[in-house]
Amino acid sequence: MSQTVTTEVPVETLMRAEVTAGRPQPLGATVDANGVNFAIFSERATQVDLLLFDSYDAPVPARVITLDHERHHSYHFWHCHVSNLGPGQVYAYRMDGPHHTKESGTRFNPRKVLLDPYSRANINTLWDRKLAVGPEDNCAASMRSMVVDLDGYDWEGDEPLRTPLADSVIYEMHVGGLTSSPTAGVSHPGTFSGVVEKIPYLKELGVTAVELLPVFDFDEMQVLRSGPDGAPLTNYWGYDPFGFFAPHSDYCSDPCGCKHIEEFRDMVKALHKAGIEVILDVVFNHTSEGNEHGPTISFRGQANEVYYHLWSQDRRHYMDFTGCGNAINANHPAVAKFIIECLEYWVTEHHVDGFRFDLASELSRGAEGFEMETPPVLWGIELSGILSETKIIAEPWDGGGLYQVGRFPGKRWAQWNGPFRDDVRRFVRGDAGLVGTLATRLGGSRDLFGRQGELPTNSINFITCHDGFTLNDLVSYNGKHNLANGEAGADGSYENYSWNCGVEGPTDAEEVERLRVRQIKNFAAILLLSRGVPMILAGDEFRNSQGGNNNAYCQDNQISWLDWEQAQKENEVRDFFRGMIALRKRFAALRQPRFFEDRRNERGLPEVTWHGCQLEQPGWEDGQARALALTLAGFDGDPDLHIVLNMFHLGLDCELPHVPGHRWALAVDSSRGPGEDVRSPDAPLPLDGHTFHAHGRSVVVLTSLPDDGGSTR
Secondary structure (H helix, E strand, O other), X not given: OOOOOOOOOOHHHHHHOOEEOOOOOXXXXXXXXXXXXXXXXXXXXXXXXXXXXXXXXXXXXXXXXXXXXXXXXXXXXXXXXXXXXXXXXXXXXXXXXXXXOOOOOOOOOOOOOEOOOXXXXXXXXXXXXXXXXXXXXXXXXXXXXXXXXXXXXXXXXXXXXXXXXXXXXXXXXXXXXXXXXXXXXXXXXXXXXXXXXXHHHHHHHOOOEEEEOOOEEEOOOOEEEEOOOOOEEEOOOOOOEEEEEEEOHHHOOOXXXXXXXXXXXXHHHHHHHOOOEEXXXXXXXXXXXXXXXXXXXXXXXXXXHHHEOEOOOOOOXXXXXXXXXXXXXXXXXXXXXXXXXXXXXXXXXXXXXXXXXXXXXXXXXXXXXXXXXXXXXXXXXXXXXXXXXXXXXXXXXXXXXXXXXXXXXXXXXXXXXXXXXHHHHHHHHOOOOOHHHHHHHHOOOHHHHOOOXXXXXXXXXXXXXXXXXXXXXXXXXXXXXXXXXXXXXXXXXXXXXXXXXXXXXXXXXXHHHHHHHHHHHHHHHHHHHOOOEXXXXXXXXXXXXXXXXXXXXXXXXXXOOOOHHHHHHOHHHHHHXXXXXXXXXXXXXXXXXXXXXXXXXXXXXXXXXXXXXXXXOOOOOOOOOOXXXXXXXXXXXXXXXXXXXXXXXXXXXXXXXXXXXXEEEEEEEOOOOOOOOEOOOOOOEEOOOOEEEEOOOEEEEEEEEEOOOOOOO
């Protein structure tokens, strides 16, 4: 395990430490046998001071080392080596230089203490955000970086899992929200250690990867506003980072200690032992420093004009393609280097399996903010040898109107498929005339990804995600209920394609509740029957609710925390999810990494045949159609599958195709109750006759069985 370290260093040690020139690379604080090498980027700084603290909560540094321009400056970098220092040393910077905000965009301010952008761990116990904005010196209320030794951890032979995308089932979750509720029953609620305690549950569910909402250090103490009850609302989701190389302090069992990295690694190692990959939701489109009225934390005080998009007419003002005050100038060479080295660090040092890039289209913008045809940072990520076996997933839009679903730069990028979400929501709600569109989504969205020679595995299919309604709320509310966010209900999407099944919000009406359960099952079934990569929002499998809040970004409370008592009560929905995940894994026809092809199996069936209630009459042109069926051929000895999707409110009799020597058996019927909605592979229900009655608003899956002498239908 990692060596024991301390954040308290005798002042005498700091004062006697020898300072030498050091090296400009690697950036950050690097431990060696003789001490620590410090290196930081700044093109225009005229003075750089390294601050060394004798404890994490010291109001002032015990020693200040002013770097000499001739000795400690190489090209774009400032650097020095300090002897006799080691892991646990707390440090920060001050920088001076031009403050020409309008002309050049520089914002050097020697009164502000700066974090190291490459810091592996940060301390924020003294942090006061307001003092980082005003004119006064903020040293006594600043954040600090901490030296970390990356060697010595026992990975116990851990290796990347490399689960193929086609075989993946992703579980999107918030590290804190997973176990913050007292109902979670864990030893360290809301932490990386808490996640470890829930691994048996995740393994039983059957997911192959967790996608963690941001775990880079962010300012969880930032008060955004007050809610209607006067309670402060803070940054809960974490999409506002300042420490890109550092695990978020508040997700550690000891935020002030030196085990940030060890606890994160312990979580990754434990998940890998359970066969579950770790994908990080990363935010390289903006930072916590905000616009010209925001705090100086790191980048602004070192190279503001490099890290951010600034308006050319008046460089005091920040371009904002994110809705968060600033936008990172990702394709500047120094910033692209920072981003790629950050990603490679999380892979090499923490064994992370992949990344989901928030508002990824912002990373395709050039210096003036316009879309680039071949953005260097995105191609650098795609072509990196270190990242070559990781999953890279784009949210292919940004807050400035750039929308790139199906045309995101590069070939290897998987993309969040917003049209899949919207089209499936409308179909399950009962909107008519969507069967052709739904068929395209079921087949992997060839209309979006086939044009550039990509594959269904470029499509991340989802019904819900952190941003929007939960699945339970999607079937329980016609409109959003966001008053708790303190924005008078103006935030969050107005168009959710939801349907409350007859009553707004919670109800005791049994018929409404049964319909809601069926609709949730329908969504889950369609998601897991579609080609592409399914993603499930944590808690959807047990009807987690946010009370109709479709934008709970500021709700670090019971609104967002998963209720594990609810998980114990909702066995039916949870077992259905588990059964559908297992069914997807069992049948290769559901996981093919290619679009449907013109080929037949050994029984003579085409790979796919589309139907309506009558065979081979799918009703593509029927503006009232609300039902679709398809037959999928099984290859290499696999059974054939026949799927019926009936979102009409009444039951329909659907013709069944003839498979010589075989008969059909019921595997899934979302209209049935617990234990019969997803049947055990060992207990299929053989059918007789030429038709099947699909109940209103239901999804049915049939499998072919060798005929034992009975009906061949």
